Amino acid sequence: MTPCAVTTGFFTLGKCGQMAVAGCPACGRALCADHVADGGLCPECAAARNQFGHPAAAAAYRRRAHRHRTAQEYTDVGWYAGLDTYDRAPFDPGAGADQDYLDDGADALVDS
Amino acid sequence: MSEGHRAAYVAFDRFPSAKGSAVHIRHMAAELFDRYGGGLLCVLGGGGLPAYQREGGVEIVRFGAVVPNLLDRAEAFSAWVADRLAPHRDTLRLCHVRDPWGALPALSAGGRLVYEANGLPSIELPYAWPLAAPSTLAKIRDLEGECLRRAAAVVVPSQVIEAAVTSRGAAPERVHLVPNGADPVRPGLPRPPAAPGRYLIYVGALQPWQGVDVLLRAFARLADLTDLSLVVCSSVSPSRARPLRRLAERLGVEDRVTWQHTLPHDEVAAWLTHAELSVAPLTASPRNLDQGCSPIKVWESMAAGTAVVASDLPVIREVLGEHGRLVPPDRPAELARAIRVLLEYPEAARDLGRRARQHVEEGFTWKHARARLAAVYDRVEGH
Numbered sequence: 001m002t003p004c005a006v007t008t009g010f011f012t013l014g015k016c017g018q019m020a021v022a023g024c025p026a027c028g029r030a031l032c033a034d035h036v037a038d039g040g041l042c043p044e045c046a047a048a049r050n051q052f053g054h055p056a057a058a059a060a061y062r063r064r065a066h067r068h069r070t071a072q073e074y075t076d077v078g079w080y081a082g083l084d085t086y087d088r089a090p091f092d093p094g095a096g097a098d099q100d101y102l103d104d105g106a107d108a109l110v111d112s
Numbered sequence: 113m114s115e116g117h118r119a120a121y122v123a124f125d126r127f128p129s130a131k132g133s134a135v136h137i138r139h140m141a142a143e144l145f146d147r148y149g150g151g152l153l154c155v156l157g158g159g160g161l162p163a164y165q166r167e168g169g170v171e172i173v174r175f176g177a178v179v180p181n182l183l184d185r186a187e188a189f190s191a192w193v194a195d196r197l198a199p200h201r202d203t204l205r206l207c208h209v210r211d212p213w214g215a216l217p218a219l220s221a222g223g224r225l226v227y228e229a230n231g232l233p234s235i236e237l238p239y240a241w242p243l244a245a246p247s248t249l250a251k252i253r254d255l256e257g258e259c260l261r262r263a264a265a266v267v268v269p270s271q272v273i274e275a276a277v278t279s280r281g282a283a284p285e286r287v288h289l290v291p292n293g294a295d296p297v298r299p300g301l302p303r304p305p306a307a308p309g310r311y312l313i314y315v316g317a318l319q320p321w322q323g324v325d326v327l328l329r330a331f332a333r334l335a336d337l338t339d340l341s342l343v344v345c346s347s348v349s350p351s352r353a354r355p356l357r358r359l360a361e362r363l364g365v366e367d368r369v370t371w372q373h374t375l376p377h378d379e380v381a382a383w384l385t386h387a388e389l390s391v392a393p394l395t396a397s398p399r400n401l402d403q404g405c406s407p408i409k410v411w412e413s414m415a416a417g418t419a420v421v422a423s424d425l426p427v428i429r430e431v432l433g434e435h436g437r438l439v440p441p442d443r444p445a446e447l448a449r450a451i452r453v454l455l456e457y458p459e460a461a462r463d464l465g466r467r468a469r470q471h472v473e474e475g476f477t478w479k480h481a482r483a484r485l486a487a488v489y490d491r492v493e494g495h
Contacts, residue, residue: 079255080183080190082251083183083248083251086245087183087244087245087248087251088183088184089243090241090244090245090248091181091183091184091241091244093180095241095243096241097240097241097242097320
């Protein structure tokens, strides 16, 4: 049996694995009956062509968009995630050089 | 929201406030908003400032969340700015920012980015947060570099910081020098009622790198000039001045030092005008040497026609040139001697003040600064 090679799952991703009945004409991967999307394509190829008829195509599209967004070196999410608790602890209010520092805002970082 | 804004100015600073940075924001943002017929101003709130204001075409939104940890606050600010900018994505043409916390969301907000680098957190943060690890500062330095490299233009107030931003990867042809300025003080300002007879003046914040302690020590050496007082016009609250007050007591000069806190900007001008000398005792710290600045206190003293005695640092040389008296930094004795000499020769001091004022009027008023900034915007739009 050739298993279906479409990626499925919400949190833990894996291959679908059901018996394949067709191949995607674009990428050639094996597809089960459930995963044949618009035009006989696999969901991912369909999503790449902006065809979201198949529910799995919409999921593939969102995954792709997410990877695209977060692949940039510094998105908000990506950058601040790089600062861990070790980095952050020295900036707690009690750790300032001056205990009075917060009384009118430590916003004076960049004072012309 | 009626229609999208075409311009946004983002600053991780409280605005308005008594600090030099607020004066700077006022003039730079005014230029941006005049050009685009209004825009969005995202700044820090607190201190009783309203969270939302609409002034003609300008919409002012203030970040009011209470987040104690500074980096957490910066992160929350970035996310908040991203949300504020999102509705304007299709119309936004220019985003003007002052720090990496604002630059991050602005980079993906559509529109071109103008990064105004007055200071670099990776240099400045350790002064306020001495426990910050070098690896943390390296991460912040990376972030600065990333934002500076991706900005369409970087605006710097001095050549020292120009060198600092190019060393972080900003393309030299995209870095533009726009020195700060000051508006000439109109003559005939009345003497402040609280002013002592003859006084030296210090204007500004009280961080250690400002060198106010050096000034106090120098002032203690002028004890024989019994009619002379020192006025410290602090832009921060009295509680921050506590360590310096204790130092003044220890030096035995507390009776001759007058403290003024968070005075409105226009009152400071009157204090400056009637002072014998204005002192800018900046220390020779990495903050001043590597990062530089364009100290508004020096510009405003010059504009008031008051002679300036300042530390001999590259940044001060740039601003003051030969229109003031330079002394070696961190040397109370040298500072005291320079002050004494200028007090002995009031005619020379007046002449110095006059020339400084003329220098400012001829090329360094806020009008000139705005014109230079407008030229940067022209270039950014032209590309």
